[in-house]
Amino acid sequence: MPELPEVETVRRGLSDLLPGKTVLAVSHDTPKSFPNAPADVKEFLIGAKVEAVKRRAKVLIIELDTKYSLIIHLKMTGQLVFRSRDDKKRFGAGHPNRSLIGDLPDKSTRVIFEFNEAFLYFNDQRKFGWVRLVPTAEIPNIDFFRKVGPEPLAADFKPQDFKNRIRRRPNSTIKAVLLDQTVIAGVGNIYADESLWTARIHPETKVRDISPIKLTKLYHGLRDVMFLSIEKGGSSDKNYVDVAGRQGSYLQFANVFRREGKACPRCGHEIIKIRVAGRGTHLCPHCQRKVS
DNA sequence: CACTTGACCTGTCCGC
DNA sequence: TGCGGACAGGTCAAGT
Known part of the structure; x- marks a missing residue:
């Protein structure tokens, strides 16, 4: 389901939350959801600090301070939900901004990123989505990014x-x-x-x-x-x-x-x-x- | 080569 | 109420 506007909404949310935070732990359910984990995770992800959250087409790019990036595709049913210890106070029952999904992880949770006092959950009911860890400099060489067309909302797209x-x-x-x-x-x-x-x-x-x-x-x-x-x-x-x-x-x-x-x-x-x-x-x- | 179709998964809804 | 089949917002590989 997520198309450009949905992915951009997620990007803006993550961009307010993640930069400056350090990954403390990662867990995942199947190799399908995170094809190059866990060996690379231990070596390259834990201890890495998030620098920026970007988007290209329907793909999210979480840039780390290790010259590596997480790239995430939500495909049809993917979600990225952030929960900090404070969220119960901020979004508790009755609060207009409370989360519409329940306790996490749930049965659709595929990958969990742990930060200090907070978790980022990658949920994906249909398992089409994925998370990958790639060298940031290699991103432009990935097939999808080489072939994908221009951003329709860019100011210079006439x-x-x-x-x-x-x-x-x-x-x-x-x-x-x-x-x-x-x-x-x-x-x-x-x-x-x-x-x-x-x-x-x-x-x-x-x-x-x-x-x-x-x-x-x-x-x-x-x-x-x-x-x-x-x-x-x-x-x-x-x-x-x-x-x-x-x-x-x-x-x-x-x-x-x-x-x-x-x-x-x-x-x-x-x-x-x-x-x-x-x-x-x-x-x-x-x-x-x-x-x- | 250009273009279309099926496969990947799980959950839900609809008709019998 | 149960069961089979169709369908769901994305992308590839394989087919015509």
Whole structure:
């Protein structure tokens, strides 16, 4: 579930909490969740101090003072939840900011990082996510980072850059291209559907059939929905929570996603759900016509 | 080569 | 209430 806005929300939370803290211990459930632990953990992680928490596409990068970094992908159901000794006082029962998840670790907990008086839990129900320890200087050489496209929210990412990237795949459907991380970084199913609705583009439209004006609308639509979602703490359908265990509220503002059978907020026609590029896809068949 | 489909996992929901 | 099947927000490898 976590797409760019959710991962960015987690990054901001971790960035407020982790820098300056030293890793005291690490435990993990399976090699799958932490492929190069524990041998490397003992040697490279314990005693390391967190310097910064960054994000590239949907991947979190926790930079340590040892020239190593932890890189973390939440995939569909990953969570990173931070609990300090003070959290019971700050987020106890009745507190509006209290965590929505219970005692940790729970049965979805895969990796635990212990800091002084605090723990960071990596939970992942479906076990698609992972944590890796890599030399910081090697990160740009990792296959995923070499291939991944530009950050759509970067200040220097202009409409023309967006159009040029998208047009590299003229014969694909626009939905498939938006989801392709090598074209644009960080777009997932929710923000693909929402941005296509905003730009009034049918998700099955071939890229070559979309006018320049519509592509410009899509550029702005994509950025608008992502900026709004970050402001709302991301989308929580089921699993996603921030570092304090709180859900995001963006889906309250969604126009089509998970709204099949309801009225389109723009024209009142019924929103439908179809399958495009192998993914559940939500659209208004009246506002979003196939030929631009 | 460009593009699409299945596999990876667990949990939940829906129809019988 | 139980059971089988479909489905879930991401990414690869393998297939056409």
